[in-house]
Amino acid sequence: xxxxxxxxxxxxxxxxxxxGVLDGVTTNPSLVAKEGHDFKETVLNMCKLVPxxxxxxxxxxxxGMKKQADEYSGWHKHxxxxxxxxxxxxxxxxxxxxxxxxxxxxxxxxxxQAILAAKAGANIISxxxxxxxxxxxxxxxxxxxxxxxxxxxxxxTEVLVASTRHPRHIVDAAALGAHICTIPYxxxxxxxxxxxxxxxxxxxxxxxxxxxx
Ligand code: G3P
Numbered sequence: 695x696x697x698x699x700x701x702x703x704x705x706x707x708x709x710x711x712x713x714g715v716l717d718g719v720t721t722n723p724s725l726v727a728k729e730g731h732d733f734k735e736t737v738l739n740m741c742k743l744v745p746x747x748x749x750x751x752x753x754x755x756x757x758g759m760k761k762q763a764d765e766y767s768g769w770h771k772h773x774x775x776x777x778x779x780x781x782x783x784x785x786x787x788x789x790x791x792x793x794x795x796x797x798x799x800x801x802x803x804x805x806x807q808a809i810l811a812a813k814a815g816a817n818i819i820s821x822x823x824x825x826x827x828x829x830x831x832x833x834x835x836x837x838x839x840x841x842x843x844x845x846x847x848x849x850x851t852e853v854l855v856a857s858t859r860h861p862r863h864i865v866d867a868a869a870l871g872a873h874i875c876t877i878p879y880x881x882x883x884x885x886x887x888x889x890x891x892x893x894x895x896x897x898x899x900x901x902x903x904x905x906x907x
Contacts, residue, residue: 695867695868695872695873695874695875696717696718696746696852696873696874696875697715697716697717697864697874697875697877697882698716698717698718698719698720698746698748698854698874698875698876698877699716699718699719699720699876699877699878699879699882700719700720700725700856700858700876700877700878700879701719701721701725701878701879702721702725702726702728702729702731702736703729703879704731704736704739704740704743706879707719707740707743707744708743710879710882711743711744713886716743716744717744717745717746717874718744718745718746718747718748718774718874718876719740719743719744719746719747719748720748720776720798720820720854720856720876721736721737721740721747721748721749721750721776722748722750722776722800723750723752733749734769737749737766737769737770737773738769738770740772741769741770741772741773744772745772746772746774747770747772747773747774748774748775748776748798748800748818749766749769749773749774749775749776750775750776750777750778750800751763751766751775751776751777751778751786754778754780754782755782756782756783756785756786756789759777759782759783759785759786760786760789760790762775763775763777763786763789763790763793763795763797764793764795767790767795767796773796774796774797774798774817774818775790775795775796775797775798776797776798776799776800776820777790777797777798777799777800777816778799778800778801779799779800779801779802779803779807779810779811783799783811784810784811784814785814787799787811787814787815787816788814788815790815791814791815791816792815796817796818797815797816797817797818798816798817798818798819798820798854799811799816799818799819799820800820800822800856801820801822802819802820802821802822803821803822803825803826803836804836805836805839805840805843807819808821808840808843808853809843811851812849812851816851817850817851817852818851818852818853818854818873818874819840819851819852819853819854820854820855820856820876821833821836821837821840821853821854821855821856822856822857823836823837823855823856823857823858823863823867824857824858824859824863825857826857827859833857833863834863834866834867834870837853837855837866837867837870837872838870840853841853841870841871841872852873852874853872853873853874854872854873854874854875854876855867855872855874855875855876856876858875858876858877858878858881859878859881860881860884861881861884861885863875863881864877864881864885
């Protein structure tokens with residue numbers, strides 16, 4: 695499974711990329727606004743660190759989306775154009791597939807939307823599991839449903855589990871065979887930690903000090 699960082703913070707991307715486990719980054723307009731830096735500069739800095747950076751269009755009509763897709767994809771070969779799951783977005787996905795522009799369909803909340811995005815030619819679809827959990831639905835249940843559907847066909851569309859909120863989300867998504875998880879920085883840092891690792895290391899080092907004396 696590929697692991698992406700869900701952020702617009704370049705320092706966080708550099709830190710996690712240095713661990714040797716980072717396959718890409720997803721950004722969105724909210725994350726870019728939170729950091730307050732220039733969008734293009736942020737994307738280009740991230741492209742130097744990882745091979746896949748999702749940059750989201752902000753137009754809502756397909757003509758504007760296609761224009762932004764052409765522009766963003768020309769910035770760097772690592773850019774993946776993020777397109778919202780609307781009928782205008784579907785038209786844009788079709789255009790991007792024929793133009794050789796890589797896409798990630800965002801704001802997927804149902805299996806029906808996942809199927810449509812895959813048929814329109816999305817390279818990646820992003821179901822938002824945390825936001826489904828927030829409204830009392832079963833986010834991971836949606837991933838299970840999509841992976842089961844995918845097992846019957848030959849879609850080349852990767853399933854990216856988005857809106858993850860805790861380490862268990864990543865483990866459960868991996869058990870279901872999801873292709874990618876995008877993870878906020880605070881959750882990513884938790885993935886490497888276990889209290890027994892800290893206790894065990896402290897004991898090893900304390901015992902080693904005794905040997906040295
Ligand atoms: O990048 C999109 C998605 O991961 C957003 O997550 O936490 O805002 O629901 P969240």
